[in-house]
Amino acid sequence: xxxxxxxxxxxxxxxxxxxxxxxxxxxxxxxxxxxxxxxxxxxxxxxxxxxxxxxxxxxxxxxxxxxxxxxxxxxxxxxxxxxxxxxxxxxxxxxxxxxxxxxxxxxxxxxxxxxxxxxxxxxxxxxxxxxxxxxxxxxxxxxxxxxxxxxxxxxxxxxxxxxxxxxxxxxxxxxxxxxxxxxxxxxxxxxxxxxxxxxxxxxxxxxxxxxxxxxxxxxxxxxxxxxxxxxxxxxxxxxxxxxxxxxxxxxxxxxxxxxxxxxxxxxxxxxxxxxxxxxxxxxxx
Amino acid sequence: xxxxxxxxxxxxxxxxxxxxxxxxxxxxxxxxxxxxxxxxxxxxxxxxxxxxxxxxxxxxxxxxxxxxxxxxxxxxxxxxxxxxxxxxxxxxxxxxxxxxxxxxxxxxxxxxxxxxxxxxxxxxxxxxxxxxxxxxxxxxxxxxxxxxxxxxxxxxxxxxxxxxxxxxxxxxxxxxxxxxxxxxxxxxxxxxxxxxxxxxxxxxxxxxxxxxxxxxxxxxxxxxxxxxxxxxxxxxxxxxxxxxxxxxxxxxxxxxxxxxxxxxxxxxxxxxxxxxxxxxx
Numbered sequence: 001x002x003x004x005x006x007x008x009x010x011x012x013x014x015x016x017x018x019x020x021x022x023x024x025x026x027x028x029x030x031x032x033x034x035x036x037x038x039x040x041x042x043x044x045x046x047x048x049x050x051x052x053x054x055x056x057x058x059x060x061x062x063x064x065x066x067x068x069x070x071x072x073x074x075x076x077x078x079x080x081x082x083x084x085x086x087x088x089x090x091x092x093x094x095x096x097x098x099x100x101x102x103x104x105x106x107x108x109x110x111x112x113x114x115x116x117x118x119x120x121x122x123x124x125x126x127x128x129x130x131x132x133x134x135x136x137x138x139x140x141x142x143x144x145x146x147x148x149x150x151x152x153x154x155x156x157x158x159x160x161x162x163x164x165x166x167x168x169x170x171x172x173x174x175x176x177x178x179x180x181x182x183x184x185x186x187x188x189x190x191x192x193x194x195x196x197x198x199x200x201x202x203x204x205x206x207x208x209x210x211x212x213x214x215x216x217x218x219x220x221x222x223x224x225x226x227x228x229x230x231x232x233x234x235x236x237x238x239x240x241x242x243x244x245x246x247x248x249x250x251x252x253x254x255x256x257x258x259x260x261x262x263x264x265x266x267x268x269x270x271x272x273x274x275x276x277x278x279x280x281x282x283x284x285x
Numbered sequence: 286x287x288x289x290x291x292x293x294x295x296x297x298x299x300x301x302x303x304x305x306x307x308x309x310x311x312x313x314x315x316x317x318x319x320x321x322x323x324x325x326x327x328x329x330x331x332x333x334x335x336x337x338x339x340x341x342x343x344x345x346x347x348x349x350x351x352x353x354x355x356x357x358x359x360x361x362x363x364x365x366x367x368x369x370x371x372x373x374x375x376x377x378x379x380x381x382x383x384x385x386x387x388x389x390x391x392x393x394x395x396x397x398x399x400x401x402x403x404x405x406x407x408x409x410x411x412x413x414x415x416x417x418x419x420x421x422x423x424x425x426x427x428x429x430x431x432x433x434x435x436x437x438x439x440x441x442x443x444x445x446x447x448x449x450x451x452x453x454x455x456x457x458x459x460x461x462x463x464x465x466x467x468x469x470x471x472x473x474x475x476x477x478x479x480x481x482x483x484x485x486x487x488x489x490x491x492x493x494x495x496x497x498x499x500x501x502x503x504x505x506x507x508x509x510x511x512x513x514x515x516x517x518x519x520x521x522x523x524x525x526x527x528x529x530x531x532x533x534x535x536x537x538x539x540x541x542x543x544x545x546x547x548x549x550x551x552x553x554x555x556x557x558x559x560x561x562x563x564x565x566x
Contacts, residue, residue, distance in 0.1 A: 099516050167416065169498065174516040195416040196498025197505075199513055207498065211400040212415045 059258035062090040064110055066101040068117035068245065069202055070141065073225055074278045075115065075266075081274075082265050089258055097200055098176065105130060105250060112253040113262055115245065117141070118176040122246040132249035132256070138267045139245040140281035143180050144220040145233040146208045153214035158235040161215055162190045169204050169213040172197040177204070180241035181217045187240035205230065219243070224279040244283065313530060320527055321520045328524040336502045337510035338528065344418060344506060345486035348425035352433045352482040355426075357475065360437035361467070365446060375438075382431045389427050390495025397423060397496075420497035421504050425486035432485050433478040440474020441467070477540045484536040488529070 067075045072095045079091035094101070094111070098121040105111050106128045114131075115138070116122040125131045147155050153166055161168050170192065171178030178197065185192050198204045201218050208216040209229045223232035247266055249259040265271050272282070321328070328334065363375055381389055395401045397414045407414060414420050448470065452462045468475075490508040497504040499513065507529060515522040 097516075103519075172499065172513055172516075174513055194500070195503075196500050198499055199494075199516065203494070206495075210394055210398060212394070212398050 059086045059255075059261040060088045061255050061258060062092055063112040063253075063255050063258045063262060064092045064094065065113040065115065065262065066094050066096075066105060066109070066111040066250075067113075067115040068098045068101070069095050069200065070117055070219055070221055071095065071115055071245070074274050074280070077274055078262075078265060078271055081270065082262055085265075086258070086261065091262065099124075110254075111250045112255055112259040113247065114250055115247040115266070117243060117245055118179075119244055119246055120176070122248065125248070125250075130251050132251045132253065132259070135246035135248035136263065136267050137244050137246050137283040138271065139275045139283055141219045141221055141243045141245065141279075142238040142281065143177070143184055143217050143241060144223055144238060145235065146205060146216045146218045146223050146226070146230040147214065147233065148208055148211045149228065149231060151231055155215045155233060157233070158184070158188050158237055159190065161217070162192055167212070167214045168192060168194045169196045169198060169207045169216040170194045171201055171204055171217070172199060175199060175201075176243060177201040177217070177219065180243055183241040184217070184237050188237040221279040242281070242284075245280070316523060316526060316530070319523050321524065324520060325524050325527075328518075328521045329528055331521070333501055333505075333510060333514075334507075334521070334525055337505055337507045337525075340418070340421075340502060340505065341487055341507040344421045344425060345483050347422045348429055348486040349479055349483040351422065351426045352430050352486075353475070353479055356430050356433035356478070356482070357437060359430075360434045360441060361463075363434065364438045364441035378434055379431045381428045382435075386424075386428055386489065386491030386493075387495050390424060390492035393420075393424055393427060393492060393496040415496070416498045416500070416504060418497075418503055421489075421493050421506060424492035424496050425489045428489055428492055429482035429485040432481040433475075436478030436481060437471060437474050440471040440478075443474075444470045480536055480540040484533060484540070487532060487536075 065075065065079065075093060075095075079093055082091055083089055096104075098116040098118055101109075101111075101114065102116065102121040102124045105114055105125060114122070114125060116125075116135075119137075122131070122135050126135070145155060145158065145161065147153070153160075155161065155166070160166065170181045173179060173182050177200075181192070195213070196207065198207070201222055204213075204216040205218050205222050205226055207213040208218075209226060220232065220234070220238075223230055247263055249256065249263060253259050266275075267283075276282070359378065363371065363378075394415070396403055397407065397420070398404050399408065399413070399415060412419075414423065444467075448466050449462050452466045453459075457465065487506075488508060489506070490512070493504065493506060494509060494512075499505045499509045505513070507525060511522050511525045511529070514525060
C-alpha cells in the first residue's frame with residue numbers, strides 16, 4: 001500500500017507550479033470539515049437562544065446542569081418536569097463525581113448550575129468565586145449496606161462487615177462516600193478491611209451487583225436505584241455521617257433566570273417530593 | 286537512490302506535520318509546567334506512591350512474561366501455519382487493541398469472576414482471582430498480548446522461512462529449528478514486542494479498575510493511584526503522571542531502536558542473517 005504511493009510522488013511534483021493553490025485547497029478543505037464537525041457538536045450542547053432568557057422574567061433557552069452522579073435518576077426526572085413547565089427551555093445534564101465536576105467548572109466548563117454530593121466540593125467552587133449566591137442545601141444521603149440478592153454471606157449488621165472472610169468493597173477515603181465510610185466505622189469502633197477501595201460509589205455498587213463482593217457500603221439512594229439487583233440493609237451508625245447535598249448557580253452563567261428557576265424547582269415542594277421518593281433525606285438544618 | 290535526495294513533501298503537509306507534533310507534545314508540556322518541583326520528590330516517594338509504582342512494575346513484568354509465554358507460540362502459528370479461519374483468528378486476537386479497556390474488564394469479570402464462566406471451577410481449585418494481584422496481571426495480559434503478537438508476527442514474516450527450511454532439510458527437528466534458527470532471527474522483534482507489552486501493561490487502567498478493584502499494595506497500580514490522588518491532591522497526581530511519562534519515554538526509546546535492527550538484520554536475504562548475539566538485553 002505504501003510503496004506505490006511513494007513512487008507516485010516523483011512524477012507528480014514537477015507539475016507543482018502553483019504552490020499556493022496546492023497548499024490552500026487541502027488545508028481549507030480540512031479546516032472546513034473540522035469547523036463543520038465541531039459546530040455540529042456545539043449545536044447539540046448550547047441550543048440557539050441560550051442567551052435569550054437573560055433579563056426576561058420567564059425562563060427560556062438552555063441551561064447546563066452539572067450534578068453529582070447519585071442525582072442521575074432524580075435530576076433527569078426534574079429536568080423533564082422543568083422543560084414541561086417552562087416551554088422553550090432545555091436542560092442539558094452532566095453527571096459525574098462531585099470533585100470531577102467542581103474541577104471542570106473551575107477550569108471553565110460552561111455550567112449554569114452545580115449540584116454537589118457534599119459540601120466540601122461546593123466550598124471549592126465558592127472559594128474560587130464561582131458560586132452565584134449562597135448554595136442551598138436540598139437533600140441528604142446516608143450510607144447503607146448493599147448485598148447481592150439472597151445475601152449469600154448472611155450480612156445483618158455493620159458489625160458483620162468486619163467478619164474475617166467477608167469480601168467487602170467500599171469507597172476510597174479520598175472520595176465523599178469513603179470519608180463517610182471511615183466516619184461510620186470509627187463511630188461503631190470497627191476496623192473494616194475491604195478487598196477494594198473504589199473511586200466512586202457506582203463502582204462499589206457494580207461489584208456487589210456482579211456478585212464479586214459479599215457486601216458494599218453505598219448510599220441508601222443507590223440501593224433504591226439498583227432495584228432488585230441488590231438488597232439493602234440499614235444500620236443506625238449511618239446517622240453519624242450524613243452527606244448534605246448543596247446546589248448553586250454558577251457565577252457568569254449566560255442564563256441566570258433559567259438557572260435560578262431550576263434551583264427553585266429542586267429546592268421547592270416538587271423537587272423535594274421526587275428526591276424523597278428516591279430515598280434522599282430532607283435537607284435538615 | 287534518487288528518492289533519497291528528493292524531498293517532495295508539499296509545504297502544507299509539513300505544516301500539518303508540525304501541528305501533529307504540537308497535538309501530542311503540547312499537553313505533555315502543559316503537564317510538566319504544572320509540576321510542583323519543590324514538592325516533587327516527597328510527592329513521588331510517598332508510601333502510597335512507591336507501593337503503587339512497585340506493584341505496577343511487578344505486575345507488568347509478570348504480564349510481559351505471560352505475554353511472551355503465550356504470544357510467541359501464537360505469533361508462530363499465525364505467521365507460519367496456514368489453516369481455515371486464520372484471518373478470523375488473527376482479528377479476534379487483535380481485538381483488545383481496539384476495545385475500550387473497560388469492556389475488557391467486564392469480559393474478564395464474567396470469565397474469572399465468582400459468578401463468571403470459570404468462577405465455580407476456579408473456586409473449587411481454591412483460586413479466587415477477583416480483587417487479587419493475579420487479576421491485575423490477567424487484565425494486563427489481556428490488553429498487552431496483541432502488541433507482542435503483532436510485533437513478532439511481523440518480524441517472523443519479514444525474516445521468512447527460508448533458513449528454517451534449509452535447517453530442516455539438513456535434518457534439524459522442528460524444536461531445534463525453532464530454538465536455533467527462528468528465535469535468534471526474530472529476537473529483535475520479540476524484544477520490541479515485549480517492551481511494548483510491558484508499556485501497555487504499565488498503563489493499564491480500565492480493565493484493572495473494572496475487574497481487579499483498587500486496594501493499596503494489592504491491586505492499586507500507578508495509574509489507579511493517579512486517578513485516586515486526583516480526587517484530593519492534584520499536585521500528587523501530576524507528579525506521579527510525570528513518573529509514568531518518564532517510564533513511557535524510556536520504553537518507547539527502547540522499543541523503537543529495535544525495529545530498525547530487524548530491518549537491517551534480515552531485510553537483505555542474500556547476506557547471512559547473523560542474528561547479532563548482543564541484542565539480548
